[in-house]
Amino acid sequence: MESNLKAYQDYLLKEKNYSILTSKAYLGDINSFKQYLTNNHDEVQLEVVNYSLIRSWIVFLVENNNSNASVNRKISSLKSFYKFLLKIKEISQNPLLKHKSLKTAKKVQIPFSEKELNDVFNLNNFDSNFEGVRNQLVIELFYATGIRRAELIGLKTGNVDFSNKTIKVLGKRNKERIIPLLECTVGLIKRYLDEKNELFLKDENDLLILSKKGNKISESFVYRLINDYFSTVSQKVKKSPHVLRHSFATHLLNNGADLNSVKELLGHSSLSSTQIYTHSSLSELKKTYKEAHPRSKK
Template identity: 70%
Template sequence: MSTNLQAYYDYLQKEKNYSSLTLRAYLDDIKSFQTYLLDNHDKHTLEEISYSQVRSWIVILVENGIANKSINRKISSLKSFYKFLLKIKQIEFNPLSKHKSLKVPKKVQIPFSEKELNSVLEMGFIENDFESIRNKLIIELFYATGIRRAELINLKVNHLDKYNKTLKVLGKRNKERIIPLLDCTIDLINRYNMERAALGNIQNPDVLILSKKGKILSETFVYRLINNYFSTISEKVKKSPHVLRHTFATHLLNNGADLNSVKELLGHASLSSTQIYTHSSLSELQKVYKDAHPRNK
């Protein structure tokens, strides 16, 4: 890793407090561009490029079928890197300062229905079986708290406050938030912890949700778990932890929660991020409108 790239890594880790997953994503994007430079512009380093080379890279990414959303993420990583180089006076101008993001079509996420959620949670999970109770708890936590997949994986045992019925969650950039827990969720956590205590060899004792071997879960495992369970009851194309997060927000809004409260529970920095969930509530809004408007009597 070059000196400037190492300095940037240290900056994101120590000053920005980015998570290991975010750090890896940023560096992978920058190294991907660096590889392109070596293959096509071997006389240029990261510090010596112009926007025309970035534009040529974008063209290649598009031709290779990379989605605009993914390309925008890669360019955002580069833009942040060059802002840093400008800040530490390693370059005289940011070659990406006037770059405009590629257009990304807005996709309306379809949440699970309350019936679908209840069907999964009422499946025949085996009592006194570690994996069965753990799997149910994972589904319950996603739906009851709206946490992200990485947030669930990194939950710690001491993040749970049974007395106050809350859960501490470390979100993006290690931003902390406190989420209230339902009694049914706490009951399930208690049942899970009884089975967890009986595991023979716990390799990550501070982590709350573990594999049967006592290890921290992988993101792929959690995704497949959600996909497998919901594939049995739902024909929706996408069945993922993020859809459960989307479902959490949509169901709260449909049942009267205000947007700002949902924003806080989700850990969004601004309301604009939360407002995407209001689109799924349009049918509910139309129903309320028709039932309430005097002209519809």
């Protein structure tokens, strides 16, 4: 059994190109089920379970206040593992083949308004030193490119092509994409690099965004930075890097960008992932429709 788990982890990392964090999350869910079997079913092996055992785990999870979304994620990890076991002929049938996910309430993400974005740039007095320019650039990159938090942290100085005004981003599953840069973003990057190069040694392959000590920034640092700055201009409950990415997509759609273009910019593999952002732009569409349709005044 342990050898199958190790083989599965290698499969996720090497064949599926999942990140270490993602593979750990998958293995964590599977080990959670394994522990449940150990505690409740006389250590039944993962390879020989049937759906009724998995169903009992689902009931156990729900009764212990796991949300439906959390349960669905765990079952998705388990289903992936059994698909792998089927692939390497360790089992003859996936016990989750006919499983249906638990229903979850769709959460509508509320993006920042264009006014809130303008306010965060215009009303905050960003210091003109390294930290101030860096903080402004972090917000600028999120809103001007729609990149993910992990993508921003992994950016290198060499990813910026100043002559073509583009930036190369390494996304999920090591997929690269090229994103165009606005003139103002290019100018801010140059200004930041001037500050950065005064403090730290230049290196072609160094990380673009650094801490004040010259180290790689953390995910929690980025979250706090966005939350702190947007707390001054927005009353929204959630103020995170992902809300900025959401705002990027929504504002592009509101201003006439087509869905396929936004999909490419975001690095989504399918349109269904991008379509969640159309819910936010629907209110704008309704407003335009009502104002423009001849019969709206009747």
